Amino acid sequence: MNAPATFDPSAISQREKLVVIGNGMAGCRAVEEILARDPARYDIAIFGAEPRVNYNRIMLSPVLAGEKSFDEIVINDQAWYDDNAITLIAGDPVDHIDRERKTLVTRSGRVEPYDRLIIATGSDPFIIPVPGSTLPGVVTFRDLDDVDKMLAAAQQGGDAVVIGGGLLGLEAAHGLCLQGMKVTVVHLMPTLMERQLDEAAGFLLKAELERRGQTILTGADTEAILEQDGHVAGVRLKDGREIAADIVVMAVGIRPSVSLAKAAGLEVERGIVVNDHMVTSDPAVMAVGECVQHRGACYGLVAPLWDMCRALADEATGAPSGYAGSVTSTKLKVSGIDLFSAGDFSGSDGSEDIVMRDAARGIYKRVVVQGDKLIGAVLYGDTADGNWYFDLLKKGEDISDIREALIFGQAYASGGALADPNAAVAALSDDAEICGCNGVSKGQVVACISGGAHSLDTVRSTCKASASCGSCTGLVESLLALTLGGAVESGPKTLCKCTSFTHDDVRRLILEKALKSIPEAMQELHWTTPEGCASCRPALNYYLLCAWPGEYVDDQKSRFVNERLHANIQKDGTYSVVPRMWGGLTTPDELRAIADAAEKYGARTVKVTGGQRIDLFGIRKEDLPAIWADLNAAGMVSGHAYGKALRTVKTCVGSEWCRFGTQDSTGLGVKIERMTWGSWMPHKFKIAVSGCPRNCAEATIKDFGVVCVDSGYELHVGGNGGIHVRATDFLCKVETEEEALEYCAAFIQLYREQAHYLERTAPWVERVGLDSIKAQLFEAPDTIRQLAARFRISQKYSQIDPWAERAGGERADLHQHIAEVRPLQVENIA
Amino acid sequence: MIGKWLDIGSVNQIEPGTARTLPVQGGEEIAVFRTMNGEFHALVNKCPHKQGPLSQGIVHGNVVTCPLHNWNISLKTGEALGEDKGCVPVIPLKVDAGRIFLLREAVIGPSSAAEAA
Structure with missing residues (x-):
C-alpha cells in the first residue's frame, strides 16, 4: 500500500x-x-x-x-x-x-x-503506608508536577528527606542537594541500589555521596512522617531516630x-x-x-x-514479529558518578566472578561469566567498557578466547597477542612501574625473583611489590611465571580463596589503612569475590572487632549460627544452653532455676560439661529468648559455650577446703572469669586454676592455666585437650593474684591481636614459638601493662550479656518463624 | 477459592543476607532466604548431607553454607556445590507488591488446602 x-x-x-x-x-x-x-x-x-x-x-x-x-x-x-x-x-x-x-x-x-x-x-509510585504519608510536603518523584513541588520547596532551603536509596531516590537526592537543600537519604536495605549494585559497589557509591554532603542512612526503616502545623516536619525511624524535613520524597519503588x-x-x-x-x-x-x-x-x-x-x-500493522523480553542495563544519572550494571550479577550456578578493584582510584569492576558467555557486569568508577560488556551480554557472544583479559576491558581484550596477560607483562619495559604503592619497577621485581624470591610472599617481603594494596598481585604473579617458568612456589596459605593476602597481611592492613567495615576491607584489599565467603566473612568480622573495639559494629550476618543465636546448634537443629557459673561455682537457687528451665522448655538431656557447667540440650530456637529470660531472672548470664570466646574458668576447691591447697584457687578462678568473660577470641579459649601441683583442675591442658604453689602462681600457656593433646608451656611464675590477673589479660590480648582466626593457642604457640611470645611479653618493661590495658578497653564493650539483650526483645526475627503453614480442616462430604 | 500462591509475609520481615523459617504442619519446614542483592529463594530447610538447618547458615552471594558441616548449597537450584553431591528441593517463590508468595502445591502438596498464619 x-x-x-x-x-x-x-x-x-x-x-x-x-x-x-x-x-x-x-x-x-x-x-x-x-x-x-x-x-x-x-x-x-x-x-x-x-x-x-x-x-x-x-x-x-x-x-x-x-x-x-x-x-x-x-x-x-x-x-x-x-x-x-x-x-x-x-x-x-x-x-x-x-x-x-x-x-x-x-x-x-x-x-x-x-x-x-x-x-x-x-x-504508579509506591507510597509506604506509614502515618503521615498523606501530609502536605510529602511528594513522589514521577511527573513534572512532583519536580515543580520539589523545586518550590528547594527555594526555601532547609532539610529534605528522601525515602528510598534506589535509582530514582538517589537522583532526587542529588537534585535536591544541588538545589541547596540538606539531604538525608533513608534506605531500608543495607546497600544502596541493591537491585542494580552488589555490596561492594554500593559501598563506594555511599562513600562518594557522603563525601558530597548527603547523609545516607542504610538499614533505616521509616516508622512515621511527622507533622507540624499541618505540614510535614520530619521522619521518625523505627529505631527512634528523628530527622527534620521540610520536604519528604517517597521514592521507594513503582508498581x-x-x-x-x-x-x-x-x-x-x-x-x-x-x-x-x-x-x-x-x-x-x-x-x-x-x-x-x-x-x-x-x-x-x-x-x-x-x-x-x-x-x-x-x-x-499486520506483520507480527514478537517480543522476547529484554536484558536491561542501568546507569545512574548523577553527574560525576560513573556507575553501570547489566544482566545477572547475583551469582547463579556455575557462574564465575571476575573482580578487579583499584582502591587508589576508587574503581570496582565485576563481570559474571557462565560457561563461555558473559551474563552480568557491575562497574563503578570506570564505566568506559559498560557498553562493550552490555553488547557481549545481549549478543551472547562466546568470550572464551578473551576470558583472561575480559576484566581489563575492550582495548586490552581485543589487543591480539596482548590478550594473554603474561604476554602483556612480558612486553613491558624494565622501568615500567609494577607496584604504585611502593614504587617498584618491573626490573626490580624480576631482579628480586632472580635473586631467590620464588613465591608471591617472598617477593612481597623482599622488594615490597604488591605488599600494600595488592592490586598488582596479578602482575607480580605474571612476572613470577615469566621469570621462573613452572618453578613458582606457592606461598603461605591465604586467608581464603577470596584474597591473595594471608591472615597476617589482612590483620596488618586493617590497622595500617584504618579499615573499619567488611565492605571497606574487601574493597581496599582487592577481594576477588563480591561478598566474600563463609570463611572470610567471620574472620574479617573478628579482626575488625579486635582492631576497633567500641567503634566497629558487629556484623551478625558474618557470624556463625552459634554466635548469632548465642547457643550451640546440635545435629537435630535444636540448641544447647549453658548458663555461666563463675569459676564453676553455683548455688541451690541457681540449680533450682536451671532445673525449672530444663523442665519448662523440655530439655531432653541435662549434662555436666568438662568445664564445670550444666548444659541443657534440645531447646528450640523459638524458646531461646524465654529460657534466657528465666535464667537471667535467677541471676545467670550467657556462658558463651557457643563462641570463639572465653568459655570457662575451671577451678579446684583450693585452700578453702582442700587439705593440700596452697592458694584460693576458686577465688582466683572467679576473679579471672569476671575479668575475661564476654571477650571474643580467634577461637575458643579455656582457662583453669589449680590450687596445688596435683592440678585437679587440669590447668596444664588449657589455653591459659594457673597452678598455685606455696610461693605464688605458675602460669602456663598453649595447652589443648583436643584431637592433638598438648600440654602447656611454662610461661613464668608470679607472686601475687594481681600479677596473675594482669599476665592473663596480657597473654589473652596478645593472642587476640596476633593469632589467625580459628587458630587455638596451641597451634599458635607452636607456629610462632614460645620464645617469640616470651620475647614480646617480657623484653620491654611496659608491654604486659599495655596489652592488659588494651584488653580491658575491649572488655568495656564486650561484657554485655547477649542473653539479656535478646530476652529483652532484641533481634526477635532471629528466633521467630516468619509464618506457619497449617492444613485447613476439610469437611467430609458424606 | 484457594489461590495458587501462599502469602507468607512481607519482604521486610527478612533482613538481607539472612533467612527465616516456615514450619509446615505435616510437611517439611521451609527456609526462606533473602540475599544481599535482595533476591528471595525458598528451600526445604534440610541440608542434603545430614539434614542441617540451612536457614541458619551464612549467606554469601546465592549460596548458603550449612551450619553443621559447611556444605555450600545453591539457593537457586538447591544443589550442593563443589565436590559435594546432593540436592535439596527448591520451593517456587515470587515477590509481589512487597509480599512473599510460595507456590502452594510445592508447600503442602497438590490436593490439600492450607493457610499461612
Missing part, C-alpha cells in the same frame, strides 16, 4: 479507530512506531492524565538538578499531534473501559469508541498501574498480562510499557519499552 503523506479527511470512516490510554513514553512511542509502518491505517486518539504533551520522563532528574528545562525534554510537541491528525485528550483521565461496547469513558464523562485499544498507563485493566476484567497479575505480540487477554486490547507483565517479567526501565513498541507496532 502506498501511504498518503498527508491526512485525507474522507478516509476517516474506513479507518479503524485506535485509542491509546497513556500519553507517556510507551504510549507515544507505540504510536510513532505504528505511524512509521503505516501512517494511514488508524484514526488515533491519545488520552493522557497529565495536562501536557509527551515528554521524556527519565530526564526529570536533570530538570530537578537544574541541568535541563522542561522544553528541552519534550519529545513530541503539539505540532506532532496536529501533523499526524492525532487527537490528544490531556488532563482528562480515563475512568473506565467498557470492553463489550468497545468504548471508554473519561472522568468528565466523555465517551470514546475504539476498534483497537492500547493501554500504556505506566506505573505497574493496572487498576483500569483490572476493572475491565483483563487478565492481570503483577502487571497486565500480554503475549509476545503485546496483546492482552482481549484480542482488541494491547498493552505496552511499565504496566505490562511479559513472560512473568515487569520492567521499570526505558530500554525494554523500545523493543515492546516495535513488537506492538508490527502486530498492529
